[in-house]
Amino acid sequence: MKREEILQKYTPELENILFILHDLQDNNPQHYLSKEDLEAVANYLNVPYSYVHGVATFYSMFSLKPRGKYIIRVCESPACHLMGSSNIIYELAKLLGIGIGETTSDGLFTLELSSCLGVCGVAPAMMINDEVYGNLTPEKIRQIIEEKRRER
C-alpha cells in the first residue's frame, strides 16, 4: 500500500499517530520507518517533524533503520533469563553472525531483545515477527533458523 493511502485510512488527529506509524512500518518490506515516512506523518498531522521523530524513537517497536524479513525478539524478562535466555541469545548471535540490534547481510534476520512476551510458562521464549516460540533450546533454535532460511 502506498504511503498516502495508509495515511488516508486515519483522520488527521494526533491520537492516531501510533496507529499510523505502525501501519507504515508494517507495510514496509524492511519493517522500518524512513525519513520520508516521518515527514509525511508530520505534514499529515500538522505537528513538528522533531515531534514525530521523538515519538518514533521513544517506542522500541519502531525502527528508523531497515530491518530483516524476520525480526527475532528474544524475551529478556526475569523468567526467561532464569530459564537460560542468554544461551538462546548467544546461540542466535553465533548462528546469524550478528549482534543485538543488527541485521544479517542477506537482509533476512534482525536480532532484537524484548521485554516480557507474557508466555512465561514456556520460557525461554522469543518471537519471530508475529509468531511466538517457547521452550527454546539451542538445538530448537538451529531448527527454527534453518526452517526460516529454507522458507525465504
Place this chain on the structure above:
Amino acid sequence: MAEMVKLYIDGKEVEVPKGTTILEAAQKLGIYIPTLCYHPDLRPTGACGICVVEVEGAPTPKRACCTPVTEGMKVTTNSKSLRELRKGIIELLLSDHHVDCPSCPANEKCELQSLANYLGVDMNALPKILERKPLDETSIAIVRDPNKCILCGRCIIVCNELQTVSAITYTNRGFEAHVDTFFSMGLGNSSCVNCGQCTVYCPTGALTEKSEIDMVWDAILDPDKHVVVQEAPALRATLGEEFGMEPGTVTTGKMYAVLKKLGFDVVFDTNFAADLTIMEEANEFVQRVKNGGPLPLITSCSPGWIKFMETFFPDIAKHVSTCKSPQQMFGALAKTYYAKEAGVDPSKIVSVSIMPCTAKKYEARRPEMRDSGYQDVDYVLTTRELVRMIKEAGIDYKNLPEEEADELMGMYTGAGTIFGATGGVMEAAVRTAYWMITGRNMEKVDLKVVRGIEGIKEAEVDIDGLKVKVAVAHGLGNARELLTKVRKQLEETGESEYAFIEIMACPGGCVGGGGQPKGSDFARRARRGEGLYKEDKSLRYRCSHENPAIKRVYEKFLEKPGSEIAHKLLHTYYFKRNIVSGEAIEEVTHKH
C-alpha cells in the same frame, strides 16, 4: 479576588492565591529552595527533582516547582533526608556529565556547577559512567554537546513553546534519552533559525555558540590585517552587569576602551549602521505608502526572524523590508566606504562584529552577503565571547577609563541605540519617516506605546494627519501569532490593518538576544532595555537623519536613501526554505 490559601513553610505562615506552587510561596517568604530545571520564564516540568520538599501527610517528597499549595499544608524545605536526596540527584547527574569546568564556556554561569558547590557534593561519590558522544557541530551558529546535557528540557520548551521553531525534542528513552533534531540530522540541517535562546536558557554548557574567539585573536595579532570592529546596541547595556555593575548600566565609553585595549585597529559602532538602516527603511516605508504598497512593511534587522520567515512564512517575504540588518550594512560599508576614505586595501580588512546574537553568525556567512566583493563581515562574536576575551586579557572592565569610538562610522543617535530593545526600530523609523514626509521633526520623539516587555504591542501613530497602525512583536512565538493574523487578513481582503510591523526573534529584543549572558530572565532583559532608552534620552541627536556621520556617508558615497549604490550595498533578497532541513529552495524576492 482570587481565592486565598493559607499554608506553613518551615513553620512560617503564608497566604497565597490558589494555584500558586510551593516554590512560589516559598519565594514569597524569602525561603530558598534549590532548583535546576525550573526557570521563572518557562513552564515548570519537574524534570530534575532538585526542588523536592516534605509535605506533612504525604508519603513521598513533592517537587516544589510544580506542586500547587493546599489549605493548611505544612511544608519542610530543609531536612537531612532532603539534603541527601538533592545531593544524590546531583551526584547521579555528575556521573554522566563531562566535567571540564575550568575550560567550559558555561564556567561560573553553570547552574549545575553552582548547585553542586552549594549542596556540598562529592565529585567522586559515584563512578563515572559517561560514554563520550560526538558533538553536534553541523550549525554555523550553535554547538550542542550531549555530554554536558542534563535533560532538564528547558531548551525544548524554549524551542517549541517560546519560539515555536521546534527544531529539537527529546529522543529515545531511558539511558538512551537525549535531545536531538529531526532524524538526528543536526542543528545545521534542521529548522533551527539560530536564535540561540536555547543557549541562554541552557543551565550548563550543553548548548553554546560556535566560538570564533581564536580566529579574532589571530586577526588582531596579524600585523598584515586591519581589524575593524562594530558592536551592537545591546552590548553597551549588558557588558557592565558581567563585571559586577547593575543590570541595565550603559557603559558605552568603557566598551570602546576595552576594544581598543584588546587590539582592534579601528573601533566603530553598529549604532551608526542602525541609523543608516533607519534612513533606508524609513525611505522604503514612505515610498511604499506613496506608491500603494505592499503594506505592511515588516522590519528585517533580526536574522533569526529572517530565517524563521523564510522557513515558515515565505509567502509574506515581499512585505519584509529589503534592508539588510545593521551588521551587514556596516560590513558592506567597511570594505568599501571606509576602505576608500582611510586608504586601506579592503582585502586586508578583517571585519569583526560583536553581537548579542547567535543568528548573526549565520547571517554573516549567507552567500549573498558579499556585496563589497568580499565576505562583508568576517567574524561574529557574541556578548559572551567578548566577555571571555576581556577576562582572558585580564582587563579590569569596571575601572577602565572611558574612550570614544572612531569617527567615520562610530557616531550615532538615540534612534540607533534603541534598536537593541523591542519596539526600538519601530520608534526610530517613525521619527525619521515623520521627517521624510513632513520635512520637520516630531515635537515629541518618544513613542512610549511601543516600548516595554509585552509580547505583542499595537499603536496608532499620527504622522501629520496620516494615521498609521503599527505592531511590534518580539519572541518568535509572538511573531507567529501576529503574522498568522496578518496572513489571514491578506488572504481574505488583500490588505492588513497594519502598515508597519517590527519583529525581533528574541524576547525583549536584542537585549534578550541568544548571544547574551546565560541565565538572564525577562525582568533583566527589561532593565537592559530601560538602560538603552535612558541613553537615547541623554544624547544630543535622537533622530537618525540628524547624525552628521550619516549625512556625510550619503554626501560622499551613497548619494541618497534608496539610490542605486545604496541598493547594491545595503539591500538584500530572501529565499523560501525547506522546513525539514532549512536549505534554501528558491529566491522569493529579488535584488533590485
